[in-house]
Amino acid sequence: SPSRSDPMLFARFRHNDLEVYGRVEDDRVRPLQGDLFGEHRLLEEAISLDSVRLLPPVRPGNILAAAVNYPSHVAESQKMTGKAEAPRQPELFLKPSSSIIGPEEAIVLPQGARRVDYEGELVAVIGRACRSVAAEEALAYVFGYTCGNDVSARHWQRDDLQWWRAKGSDTFSPLGPFIATGLDPASLELHTRLNGNEVQASSTGALIHSVGALISFASQVMTLAPGDLVFTGTPGETGRLSAGDVVEVEIEEIGVLRNSVVAEGS
Secondary structure, eight states, rough: OOOOOOEEEEEEEEEEEEEEEEEETTTTTEEEEEETTTEEEOOOOOOEGGGGOOSOOOOOOOOOEEEESGGGHHHHHHHHOOOOOOSSSOOEEEEEEEGGOTTOOOOETTTTTTOOOOOEEEEHHHHHHSOOOOOOTGGGEEEEEEEEEOOOEHHHHHOOSSHHHHHHHHTTTTEEEEEEEEEOTOEEEEEEEEEEEEEEEGGGGGGGSSSHHHHHHHTTTTTTTTTOOOOOOOOOOOOBBOOOOOEEEEEEEEEEEEEEEEEEOO
């Protein structure tokens, strides 16, 4: 795997009606033959990024997500949970893989959803199967990192015992644009913009439970497989999405995940 100082970007894209992985090189992408997480080789021909449609950078089996994992988000989540302190151990929940969308795809506000918020997050992409790993060893099982938006319907979050609707509606897990390898997940700048205005800004260094701690905690009870995702939590306050909005999540070294917002049935 590349060293921490040598990040590489990988994309999943559609070209000539084929879904392909590739390595991003400036404004081009070189298709990859084989398994992104295993044996593969790069093809010689590089394709202009402008001529391909970017897809979600991975098709996950399982998606885990951390609740309340930045000190700056504790007060916000108190409205939802009633808990005033940070969790002593990771609070994880599952999101369905059917909620994943890629860059430039529309977040659809479901009928009956009264308040839907953005949540910009760093997302870890598992690269090797792991079970019962220690926090100090967990990052060795990560292939890379991407940008995510844990879109959340707040009233359903309050009303339901499980967050399946609030966090799992179709289009509620935007992901992309690329997977970056070789990053230190504890020192990345994260910014969320709504219609061009910055609404979230933090460093992943502020995480309450580190990426390694989240993966280790999950792996004590479930096997994480290549392509599985771990959303690591959102910083600060979140805000409402309305039809017509454009929301962007930018993480340094990875890129900008941009999605428009539409009302269901529009």
